[in-house]
Amino acid sequence: MKKIAVxxxxxSIGLNTLDIVRRFPEKFEITSLSCKSSIDxxxxxxxxxxxxxxxxxxxxxxxxLKSRLGGSIxxxxxxxxxxxxxxxxxxxxxxxxxxxxxxxxxKPTIEAIYADKEIALANKESLVAAGDIVINEAKKxxxxxxxxDSEHSAIFQCLEGNRKKExxxxxxxxxxxxxxxxxxxxxxxxxxxxxxxHPTWSMGAKIxxxxxxxxxxxxxxxxxxxxxDLPPEMIEVVVHPQSIVHSMVGYVDxxxxxxxxxxxxxxxxxxxxxWPERYExxxxxxxxxxxxxNFEKPDFEKFRSLSLAFESALVRKSMxxxxxxxxxxxxxxxxxxxxxxDQIFEVxxxxxxxxxxxxxxSIEDVFYADHQARSKALEYIANNH
Ligand code: NAD
Ligand code: MG
Numbered sequence: 001m002k003k004i005a006v007x008x009x010x011x012s013i014g015l016n017t018l019d020i021v022r023r024f025p026e027k028f029e030i031t032s033l034s035c036k037s038s039i040d041x042x043x044x045x046x047x048x049x050x051x052x053x054x055x056x057x058x059x060x061x062x063x064x065l066k067s068r069l070g071g072s073i074x075x076x077x078x079x080x081x082x083x084x085x086x087x088x089x090x091x092x093x094x095x096x097x098x099x100x101x102x103x104x105x106x107k108p109t110i111e112a113i114y115a116d117k118e119i120a121l122a123n124k125e126s127l128v129a130a131g132d133i134v135i136n137e138a139k140k141x142x143x144x145x146x147x148x149d150s151e152h153s154a155i156f157q158c159l160e161g162n163r164k165k166e167x168x169x170x171x172x173x174x175x176x177x178x179x180x181x182x183x184x185x186x187x188x189x190x191x192x193x194x195x196x197x198h199p200t201w202s203m204g205a206k207i208x209x210x211x212x213x214x215x216x217x218x219x220x221x222x223x224x225x226x227x228x229d230l231p232p233e234m235i236e237v238v239v240h241p242q243s244i245v246h247s248m249v250g251y252v253d254x255x256x257x258x259x260x261x262x263x264x265x266x267x268x269x270x271x272x273x274x275w276p277e278r279y280e281x282x283x284x285x286x287x288x289x290x291x292x293x294n295f296e297k298p299d300f301e302k303f304r305s306l307s308l309a310f311e312s313a314l315v316r317k318s319m320x321x322x323x324x325x326x327x328x329x330x331x332x333x334x335x336x337x338x339x340x341x342d343q344i345f346e347v348x349x350x351x352x353x354x355x356x357x358x359x360x361x362s363i364e365d366v367f368y369a370d371h372q373a374r375s376k377a378l379e380y381i382a383n384n385h
Contacts, residue, residue, distance in 0.1 A: 002028050002094050002095060004093070005095070005097070006030065006033050006097045008034065011035070012202065013097070019266060020273065027273075030049040034108070043068050054075050056079050095273065096109070097272075101206050103125045103328065106129055106370075109123060109134065110126075110137065113137045114137070119146070121145050127222070129369075153268035170235045170236070172221065184301065187341050188342045190212075190341035192334060196208045198212070206332075215344070218308060221313055222320045238295050240294065242294065244293055246268075318357050318360060325351075325371075329374050
């Protein structure tokens with residue numbers, strides 16, 4: 001029985017993770033649940049899964065949750081940084097599903113590694129912001145970080161059973177988002193409602209906007225470099241609108257191995273938890289008689305996020321963290337309708353251009369760079385809306 005802590009249990013990945021746990025009661029058990037503030041949903045999850053601990057961000061939500069649950073349930077309710085730390089560090093936890101959105105996921109993910117837990121990683125922002133630190137801390141403890149992101153799960157699967165040193169190219173697939181065919185001159189009129197409407201995947205708000213700007217692919221370029229220890233030159237982004245080919249690895253002899261499946265995150269989540277085994281599901285296969293699979297080049301001029309991400313991946317050090325933090329602030333400003341869609345690129349580029357790159361010697365340096373980039377982004381947003 002694998003005992004699981006879920007960080008971000010009320011989000012899109014969190015809900016899909018619980019769906020997997022529900023399907024395999026003989027394989028998986030929930031030990032702790034965490035979210036920011038969706039206490040209605042969390043209360044329902046606690047009633048169903050009876051975890052040892054549940055954590056939220058604010059004390060007032062913890063109090064509210066406690067009174068809502070009454071005295072009948074033994075789940076301990078905790079809050080804040082210490083709360084998340086306790087939730088992931090419990091002796092009874094084998095694996096932590098890291099599915100908080102944004103760089104808020106970094107602290108609890110690092111705490112989980114410090115507590116010797118395996119990680120099923122959805123929170124790509126923590127690898128982008130603090131890749132080397134996260135990977136080195138996990139390596140020191142001989143811990144596995146299994147990818148939940150569908151492309152990285154695909155790459156992982158395409159590398160399995162092969163020699164990594166014989167891999168020559170990673171073809172990172174991208175749906176292209178809802179604005180693949182829109183002219184760049186129309187970008188300034190795109191509304192948050194249009195940008196949230198992803199053609200193939202159903203996801204949380206932040207990653208949906210990132211998919212529309214293709215910054216999600218940008219973050220994934222860096223995530224792949226960090227996770228698989230690859231130079232950015234080996235990564236080629238391929239637009240594949242149907243999201244059936246989840247990514248591919250090309251080998252030195254010209255052979256390409258691809259991983260395919262329906263665009264359903266539950267498959268990647270399940271594999272991150274069942275690896276090295278595969279458990280039987282009724283998810284089924286794509287219906288190829290109904291499908292045309294297409295592949296295109298991405299448009300780097302329309303989607304400057306890709307160039308910015310490749311630049312960050314080359315520079316490394318504090319640059320990816322800076323790009324990620326600026327992007328987060330830009331995305332939330334766009335959702336609040338403080339900036340236009342096309343200004344998301346502008347904010348990120350501006351903050352990156354002004355950034356003085358430095359090396360991280362501790363996790364505190366990462367928090368410092370993240371904070372600096374957010375302040376710079378907010379300043380730019382305030383002056384330009
Ligand atoms: P979401 O917005 O649906 O859910 C986010 C979760 O994080 C919620 O449970 C929320 O309560 C929690 N949270 C937010 N801020 C927090 C904070 N400050 N402290 C504690 N908890 C906090 O997001 P999502 O779409 O599920 O994405 C989660 C992560 O997984 C992101 O990093 C995303 O890039 C990655 N990811 C998501 C998908 C997908 O299909 N949704 C696919 C690949 C990777
Ligand atoms: Mg992905």
